Amino acid sequence: xxxxxxxxxxxxxxxxxxxxxxxxxxxxxxxxxxxxxxxxxxxxxxxxxxxxxxxxxxxxxxxxxxxxxxxxxxxxxxxxxxxxxxxxxxxxxxxxxxxxxxxxxxxxxxxxxxxxxxxxxxxxxxxxxxxxxxxxxxxxxxxxxxxxxxxxxxxxxxxxxxxxxxxxxxx
Amino acid sequence: xxxxxxxxxxxxxxxxxxxxxxxxxxxxxxxxxxxxxxxxxxxxxxxxxxxxxxxxxxxxxxxxxxxxxxxxxxxxxxxxxxxxxxxxxxxxxxxxxxxxxxxxxxxxxxxxxxxxxxxxxxxxxxxxxxxxxxxxxxxxxxxxxxxxxxxxxxxxxxxxxxxxxxxxxxxxxxxxxxxxxxxxxxxxxxxxxxxxxxxxxxxxxxxxxxxxxxxxxxxxxxxxxxxxxxxxxxxxxxxxxxxxxxxxxxxxxxxxxxxxxxxxxxxxxxxxxxxxxxxxxxxxxxxxxxxxxxxxxxxxxxxxxxxxxxxxxxxxxxxxxxxxxxxxxxxxxxxxxxxxxxxxxxx
Numbered sequence: 038x039x040x041x042x043x044x045x046x047x048x049x050x051x052x053x054x055x056x057x058x059x060x061x062x063x064x065x066x067x068x069x070x071x072x073x074x075x076x077x078x079x080x081x082x083x084x085x086x087x088x089x090x091x092x093x094x095x096x097x098x099x100x101x102x103x104x105x106x107x108x109x110x111x112x113x114x115x116x117x118x119x120x121x122x123x124x125x126x127x128x129x130x131x132x133x134x135x136x137x138x139x140x141x142x143x144x145x146x147x148x149x150x151x152x153x154x155x156x157x158x159x160x161x162x163x164x165x166x167x168x169x170x171x172x173x174x175x176x177x178x179x180x181x182x183x184x185x186x187x188x189x190x191x192x193x194x195x196x197x198x199x200x201x202x203x204x205x206x207x208x
Numbered sequence: 209x210x211x212x213x214x215x216x217x218x219x220x221x222x223x224x225x226x227x228x229x230x231x232x233x234x235x236x237x238x239x240x241x242x243x244x245x246x247x248x249x250x251x252x253x254x255x256x257x258x259x260x261x262x263x264x265x266x267x268x269x270x271x272x273x274x275x276x277x278x279x280x281x282x283x284x285x286x287x288x289x290x291x292x293x294x295x296x297x298x299x300x301x302x303x304x305x306x307x308x309x310x311x312x313x314x315x316x317x318x319x320x321x322x323x324x325x326x327x328x329x330x331x332x333x334x335x336x337x338x339x340x341x342x343x344x345x346x347x348x349x350x351x352x353x354x355x356x357x358x359x360x361x362x363x364x365x366x367x368x369x370x371x372x373x374x375x376x377x378x379x380x381x382x383x384x385x386x387x388x389x390x391x392x393x394x395x396x397x398x399x400x401x402x403x404x405x406x407x408x409x410x411x412x413x414x415x416x417x418x419x420x421x422x423x424x425x426x427x428x429x430x431x432x433x434x435x436x437x438x439x440x441x442x443x444x445x446x447x448x449x450x451x452x453x454x455x456x457x458x459x460x461x462x463x464x465x466x467x468x469x470x471x472x473x474x475x476x477x478x479x480x481x482x483x484x485x486x487x488x489x490x491x492x493x494x495x496x497x498x499x500x501x502x503x504x505x506x507x508x509x510x511x512x513x514x515x516x517x518x519x520x521x522x523x524x525x526x527x528x529x530x531x532x533x534x535x536x537x538x539x540x541x542x543x544x545x546x547x548x549x550x551x552x553x554x555x
Contacts, residue, residue, distance in 0.1 A: 068364055072311070075357055092343050095350040103353030103386075106360050106379050168343060168403060 043087060050087070054080030071109040078102045092167045210495040213336060220245050246338045250327045258471040259289045265471075265512055272516040299460030304367065307457065311365030315454075316462035319358035322351045323472045330479045331405050333489045333497030344405035345397065348480060349390055352435070355473070356382045359444070359454050362466070366457035374453020377523065378444040381434055384530045385441075389431035391538035395424040395545045396484045409488035418485040423541045425485045427534055429510075432477045434526070436470070439515035443523055478507035 057076035064070045078101040085094035175183050224241045228234075263278065263286065270277025278285030303312055329344040331337045341347050356379050363375020397403060399420055400411040411417075418425050434441040445453035455466050482488060482503035491499035521529070 068308070068311070072357075072361065075354075091341065092346070095343055095346050099346075099350035099353050103350070103356065103383075106356040107383055109357075109360055109364075110376060110379050168346075 046083070047087060050080050050083045054084070068109065071105060074108075075102050075105045078105065090167055092171060209498075210334070212495070213333065213497060217245075246328075247324075250338065251324060253332075254324060254327065254472045254475065255468065257475050258468045259293065261471045261474065261508065262292070262467070263289045264508075268509070268512045269516045272513075293464070296460055296464040301462065302457075302459050304457050306367045308365040308367060311361050312457070313365075313462075315358050315361035315365055316458065316465045318361065319355070319469045320465055320472070322355045322358075323469045323476070325351045326476050329405050330476060331409055331483055331488050331500070333495070333500055336489070336497060337405055340404060340406050343403045345393060345408065345480075345484070346403050348476075349386075349393070352473075352476075353386060355469075362458070363454035366454070368457050370450040370452075371454050371456045374444045374450050374456070377450075378437065378454060381437070381441065381443060381526065384527065385431045385434035385534075388427050388530065388534035388538045389435060391535070391542060392421075392424040392427040392431065393484060394538075395421045395541050398542070398545050398549060405483060405488075409483060409490065412487040413490065416485060416487040421485065421541070421545070423537065424545075425481075427538050427541070428481060428485070429514075430529075431534060432481065433511060433514060434530070436473055436477055436511070438474070438511060440518040440521045441526060442515075442520060443526060446520060474508060474511060475504065478504045478511065481507045 054077055057073045057080060060073040061070050061077060064073060078097060082094040082097040082102070085091070085097055221238075221242060224245070225238050228238045228241070266288070267277045267285075269275075278288035281287040281291045303309060326348050328339045329337060329341055329347050331340075337344075359378045359382075360375045363371040363373075363378070366372075396408065396417050399417060400408045402408060402411070433439075437444050445455065450456075455463060458466060479500075482500065486503045486507075488503075489496040489500035491502075494502075
């Protein structure tokens with residue numbers, strides 16, 4: 038992104054993303070909630086793009102924004118009852134919820150404020166790709182977490198197949 | 209002829225730069241205006257081709273079924289699509305009373321957004337890519353994966369059981385077939401060693417990738433047909449079962465938007481097939497953009513031929529075909545490609 042426009046784009050994105058995030062929690066209709074979630078994810082992808090992490094932005098859209106449609110289907114299938122307007126109710130744990138949220142805010146906020154951020158001394162060159170850098174570090178430095186994630190996914194896949202297949206009852 | 213459109217683009221750029229100087233705007237605005245001009249050019253291309261394709265599809269369907277097809281409006285019915293557009297524009301915009309109104313309205317607009325966005329990375333000719341992203345093909349995959357959301361919104365917002373059933377089918381089908389589609393592209397990407405469209409085209413200078421990746425091409429064609437919701441995989445709108453799926457409640461211009469999106473997706477998918485497997489816009493004698501159009505239309509005609517030849521598949525067969533045949537096959541293809549690449553390039 039060229040220098041002049043990026044603060045404008047940042048603030049537009051920030052307002053949209055945070056607003057959509059709030060709407061996810063506050064909307065009573067679960068389908069609307071899920072749709073606002075898509076908007077939040079797309080906003081996040083916009084931030085990645087602003088930071089010149091174009092590969093991450095595309096991954097964000099593919100995995101999250103694209104994948105949400107599946108979530109939406111589940112939302113529709115599992116919660117559809119008489120009145121859709123009450124499908125995403127607010128619960129009554131106001132104090133507990135408040136404490137948990139405050140603690141989480143303190144934790145993440147503290148970490149953000151007190152960690153030392155590395156600022157790249159020069160902007161990424163126009164045609165330089167982040168893809169190969171990610172690929173190399175994924176298959177060298179972080180190969181064990183990468184394989185562990187692959188294993189986890191495999192377990193989930195086999196679990197899903199078993200669940201879908203069901204248990205045969207012998208008579 | 210070769211650089212006809214590039215010259216037009218350069219002319220526009222000159223004029224825009226002059227204009228920003230006259231209006232005393234910052235230099236960056238010239239860039240924004242150029243983006244706008246590219247967007248308008250792409251939209252024009254999409255809409256014009258969609259109109260042509262509607263006529264083409266009806267004629268081809270008719271000939272394959274030994275009918276005449278549209279033959280009343282203009283010579284050989286060539287103005288039929290134009291008449292239809294006028295009719296659709298004039299139709300009343302009906303929104304069902306029980307519909308989720310905002311979602312119903314938004315869906316018809318949102319369906320066209322990812323459809324047009326993917327055109328940014330399509331190489332229409334030599335040096336004729338609007339944005340030559342370094343993640344080009346991955347951008348295409350990511351953006352087109354969001355197309356399901358609009359169709360799901362349409363089905364949900366209509367508040368009609370056939371629409372909802374149709375949109376459930378859309379999600380099931382498009383999410384599943386995305387996997388072999390991406391995997392089949394992976395073989396090409398492995399050989400080209402890049403996600404950038406211009407690199408992929410350049411890598412096919414000596415030989416088209418369809419020769420190295422025939423299996424991937426086959427998987428791509430099948431998966432793309434399913435992604436486009438075209439026959440034999442047109443279950444989301446299977447007329448005999450669920451009327452028109454997510455589009456059941458739509459009429460007038462909103463329906464036309466879904467229709468346009470469908471044909472625009474057909475063009476972009478054919479363009480991707482031409483770029484990945486048929487050498488993109490390269491060819492002898494003719495200018496590159498003309499070669500690209502020829503290849504794209506060859507792919508489109510192929511898709512139409514399939515649609516009107518093969519009857520609709522059953523939904524459980526559809527899932528079985530994907531998970532038990534296409535996904536394993538595409539994984540094997542990736543493996544074989546990797547081994548072959550290593551063997552030929554040396555350890």
